[in-house]
Amino acid sequence: MDIKELYQLFKAHPCITTDSRNCPQGSIFLALKGTSFNGNLFAGDALKKGCSYAIVEEDETPDENDSFIKVADTLQTFKDLAREHRRQFSIPVIAITGTNGKTTTKELVAAVLREKYNVLATEGNFNNDVGVPKTLFRLQPEHEIAVIEMGASHPGDIKTLVETVEPTYGLITNVGRAHLEGFGSFEGVKKTKGELYDFLSTNNGTVFLNGSDEDLKEMARQRNVSACIPYTEGHVLRCDPFLVFEWEGHTIHTHLIGSYNLPNALAAATVGLHFGVNIGKIVHALENYTPTNNRSQFLRTSHNSLIVDAYNANPTSMRTALESFAGMEARNKMAILGDMRELGPASREEHQKIVDFIEARQDSLGEVWLVGEEFGKTRTALHRFATTEDVTKQLQAQCPHGRTILIKGSNGMKLYELPKLL
DSSP states (O other): OOHHHHHHHHHHSOOEESOTTOOOTTOEEEOOBOSSOBGGGGHHHHHHHTOSEEEEETTTOOSOOTTEEEESOHHHHHHHHHHHHHTTOOSOEEEEEOSSSHHHHHHHHHHHHTTTSOEEEOOTTOOSTTHHHHHHTTOOTTOOEEEEEOOOSSTTHHHHHHHHHOOSEEEEOOOOSOOHHHHOSHHHHHHHHTHHHHHHHHTTOEEEEOTTOHHHHHHHHHTTOOOEEEOOOOEEEEESSEEEEEETTEEEEEEEESGGGHHHHHHHHHHHHHTTOOHHHHHHHHHHOOOOTTSSEEEEOSSOEEEEEOSOOOHHHHHHHHHHHHTSOOSSEEEEEEOOOSOGGGHHHHHHHHHHHHHHTHHHHOEEEEESHHHHTSOOOSEEESSHHHHHHHHHHHOOOSOEEEEEOOGGGOGGGSGGGO
16 A cells, blocks of 8 residues: 555544554554554554554564554654645645754744644644654644644754655754764754755745854855745843843843743744734734743742753753853852753763853852762762752752742753752
């Protein structure tokens, strides 16, 4: 069965599930497999629970069943089928990637566009080679624009995703030193993120470009990107702690933490202007967006004011967060910083650079606690804790009051568990 035939089957059964615990009546089960799971083993159960068909890998499923559709690679089939579905819609499709800020930018872009359009946007951070197809399958005739987030941790990841999504527009928030274990180097990061520009340049797409980012400008120039729309201009007025900036004669009061979010807001404003969203409505969308999921969230507890940015961390985002925190007007500052993961051989050097940066700005950062094995290898007199559990015990004993506290680290450090103690 080729992909067009399979798509006709999907049209007759327009619900695909990859979870054998969730099998709506008449749906299609697609058996994915990974290092710790194999959906092919549960295909028969999925049919019994209500699925009409199961797409399985021929080498993994020796059993014969008229409801089994055998393919060489179920993940590739998933992506091919999602691309076929996407091709049924001649709407603008905006792809967003970048080292930092891509989820926030995606949310801001979607919020602005929703002031005028019915928008499909990636939910949460469903931005990998499973999450992106799932998003595309949510496309319906009522949608007028799609905003698709794309993540990457290895060379070629973005190339694979853009070939599935086939975007007509694209935006790279920035490129930084993240996932170096997978990319190998900063140049590897730029090459992979630049695969979005590669696709758009080859396929007559349009790039929304942050003209103040020299890396992105050079990446676009190298790829001969002809259709570039530069970000509109805006200026930071203050961060107290929320970003307030001037744009198009308006003073915009956001719920975003830090001046580093200005390019993300300007990206959304630029996209909105291009698609004819009224300036007043753009302002409304930017002022009413509130971050969630431990991404630069501001929380005021009965004891302290918290900036929780514990979903992810890399050298670029860590330094940016610390710069913003150092410039913030607040008393009794404190920072609890967790290891930055997936840096490979560069990890010790990158953690030492962060420590050196902190020590040079100690007066403006306040008390700093470092958490994790990698920070434990650095040369420093700063407070260090081996684990988040050790920090928890210290907080329970000390119970800080009246502090403004930055919490930043990789998700695996589980620093998101700390706010309940503060």
